[in-house]
Amino acid sequence: MTQATFQLHEQESGVAQPREGSPWTGMWTVILKEMADHLSSTRIFILDILILLAALGTVYVATQELQQTVGQDQFLYLRLLTNSRQPLPAFVGLLAFFVPLVSIALTFDAVNGEFNRRTMARLLAQPVYRDALLLGKFLASLFTLMLVCTAIWLLIFGIGILRLGVAPGAEEVGRGVWFLLATTFYGGIWIALALVFSVVFRQSATAALASIAVWLFFTVFWGMISGVLAQALSPVRIGFPQEILAQANMELALSRFSPNTLYAETMIALLQPEVRSLGILLPTQLEGAILGAPLPPSQSVLLVWPQLTGLIAASILLFALAYVLFQRQEIRA
Amino acid sequence: MSNSVILTKDLTKRYGDFVAVERLNLEVQVGEVFGLLGPNGAGKTTTILMLLGLTEPTSGSVSVLGLNPGRKPLSVKSRVGYLPDQMGFYDELSARENLTYIARLNNIPGEQVERRVGDSLARVGLEKVASKRVGTFSRGMRQRLGLADILVKQPQLIIMDEPTSGLDPESSHEFLGMIRSLKEEGITVLLASHLLYQVQAICDRVGLFNQGKMVLEGTVEDLAQRVLGGAYRILVDAEGERPAILHTLEKIPQVTHIRISDSSLYQVEASQDIRAEVAQAIISAGGRLLQLGVQAQSLDDIYTAYFKEVEHDAGHISTA
Numbered sequence: 001m002t003q004a005t006f007q008l009h010e011q012e013s014g015v016a017q018p019r020e021g022s023p024w025t026g027m028w029t030v031i032l033k034e035m036a037d038h039l040s041s042t043r044i045f046i047l048d049i050l051i052l053l054a055a056l057g058t059v060y061v062a063t064q065e066l067q068q069t070v071g072q073d074q075f076l077y078l079r080l081l082t083n084s085r086q087p088l089p090a091f092v093g094l095l096a097f098f099v100p101l102v103s104i105a106l107t108f109d110a111v112n113g114e115f116n117r118r119t120m121a122r123l124l125a126q127p128v129y130r131d132a133l134l135l136g137k138f139l140a141s142l143f144t145l146m147l148v149c150t151a152i153w154l155l156i157f158g159i160g161i162l163r164l165g166v167a168p169g170a171e172e173v174g175r176g177v178w179f180l181l182a183t184t185f186y187g188g189i190w191i192a193l194a195l196v197f198s199v200v201f202r203q204s205a206t207a208a209l210a211s212i213a214v215w216l217f218f219t220v221f222w223g224m225i226s227g228v229l230a231q232a233l234s235p236v237r238i239g240f241p242q243e244i245l246a247q248a249n250m251e252l253a254l255s256r257f258s259p260n261t262l263y264a265e266t267m268i269a270l271l272q273p274e275v276r277s278l279g280i281l282l283p284t285q286l287e288g289a290i291l292g293a294p295l296p297p298s299q300s301v302l303l304v305w306p307q308l309t310g311l312i313a314a315s316i317l318l319f320a321l322a323y324v325l326f327q328r329q330e331i332r333a
Numbered sequence: 334m335s336n337s338v339i340l341t342k343d344l345t346k347r348y349g350d351f352v353a354v355e356r357l358n359l360e361v362q363v364g365e366v367f368g369l370l371g372p373n374g375a376g377k378t379t380t381i382l383m384l385l386g387l388t389e390p391t392s393g394s395v396s397v398l399g400l401n402p403g404r405k406p407l408s409v410k411s412r413v414g415y416l417p418d419q420m421g422f423y424d425e426l427s428a429r430e431n432l433t434y435i436a437r438l439n440n441i442p443g444e445q446v447e448r449r450v451g452d453s454l455a456r457v458g459l460e461k462v463a464s465k466r467v468g469t470f471s472r473g474m475r476q477r478l479g480l481a482d483i484l485v486k487q488p489q490l491i492i493m494d495e496p497t498s499g500l501d502p503e504s505s506h507e508f509l510g511m512i513r514s515l516k517e518e519g520i521t522v523l524l525a526s527h528l529l530y531q532v533q534a535i536c537d538r539v540g541l542f543n544q545g546k547m548v549l550e551g552t553v554e555d556l557a558q559r560v561l562g563g564a565y566r567i568l569v570d571a572e573g574e575r576p577a578i579l580h581t582l583e584k585i586p587q588v589t590h591i592r593i594s595d596s597s598l599y600q601v602e603a604s605q606d607i608r609a610e611v612a613q614a615i616i617s618a619g620g621r622l623l624q625l626g627v628q629a630q631s632l633d634d635i636y637t638a639y640f641k642e643v644e645h646d647a648g649h650i651s652t653a
Binding site: 019020021025026029030033037114117118119120121122123124125126127128129330331332 | 378379382385387388404405406407408410411413414415417419420421422423424425434435437438439440482486
């Protein structure tokens, strides 16, 4: 008894000492289990089939057109991703649409699902921190998304080789890898967003709807809202070119709050080497430029660096929010 | 090292204004089966969560296996098994997969995982359905799987929250047998329940909880002594002239109260075990003694008597 009391005192005095062990203990176990769940779930299987069909459709149409111009174009494999013919959109357009959906579908029940299945108490009674559980779930969704995107990208290049009869060049592959990275970061935002909602709402359906609502807001409404806001914030009173320019810049800046805009700009710069600016270019700025000459990949990456950083930063901020909320959550149902 | 597996000092937990647990001093020794008893909402589950470090105490201190769960959560959780009142599983996974996940989270070396999971499943008699999806399991099977889930990590202390709620009598009997076998292995068990007869059947000591406070603590006999005032209840079945029998029974000095529950049944309350005297009295009164027994004091009686007392006091306060 005296010894036990002594121990208690010792612990009381050691309040400042750090938590025991690494916060990431057991994270890989969580990642592997969650990925196994994702890859075998019907939900993801259905989405995968949808994406696959969309990819095959758009790429098939693109190759039909490209077959005529083989030999004239330096970046056939990039055109494969960006060319569109009515009524089908380009593959990247479809991807910008599907990636948020897949991300949300992977994550909207990550935390509340454990509560609803009553497995949360059981999991947290194991020697793992909440940190490992949450990050493990985030990364599992991210890796699954990466896996799906990479598989589809390889498939498209495969079809390209078969249909076009030309092997992709190093630059095209390099730009493709950057494109995959950017797509993953874009997905990361939606995964982190769905994770926040899955912590906040105890009902999985509510979390899914809330995530979809945010996605719809940015996809459909933010474009209009940023236009209206730009008119209000920097109005064209007299009609000077400066005023018109200021308004256009304002609208662009506002629209960049949407991850969709950031992703679209990243795609344009990475997959269309001729693009040398994402903002408004004045004729004076183009002096001496050879129009239509492609940029080297490093310059294209430099061009979208702010967009890429923005995508990553938004993911991290949203994840941090989910983290803070989850750490404070009571385990009792 | 001390022999205390669980030791709390003035442990308090408040949720806003609501006091869930108030100044709890609990000590559980190695190899003991301790029962936490109390009505729903008395603070049992909150206490358990604090012992596991899943909820931070507002004040006071906790020591589990000599460790502070708030500071050394990994060590505590790898030595303590927790069976929540409704253990959840991943329904789409098999029993073995569910347990393997837990084994890996406990950092059990890869080559041992399969053996340990197999052993645990065999221990609770689920080895034949190990590859079946847990979604197809019955309530009783799930509860046994929950126990297997805990045994995988070979814990020194097992904490159970209402382990037999919702089980049919046979399953719950079986489950109690398993808990008893844990005790034989030297595993300390803390059991929260409101099912008194079960607690009585397997617990060495019990603590009675009410409104966040532990109001009584001790062995079942101890509690009986304190709450029921050490009353013995002797059941007598005797034929014969009732007034004569009653008259002679009342003459025994230790008798405090006699109740007639049926034509030939008498319930004698006394301050001592006076079975011999009662038998003698009945025969001397010309009765035919058919049956005589002393009623074991059950936690039920203690529980009812205690809460009746509390309500009575509360009633006093409100009228005053």
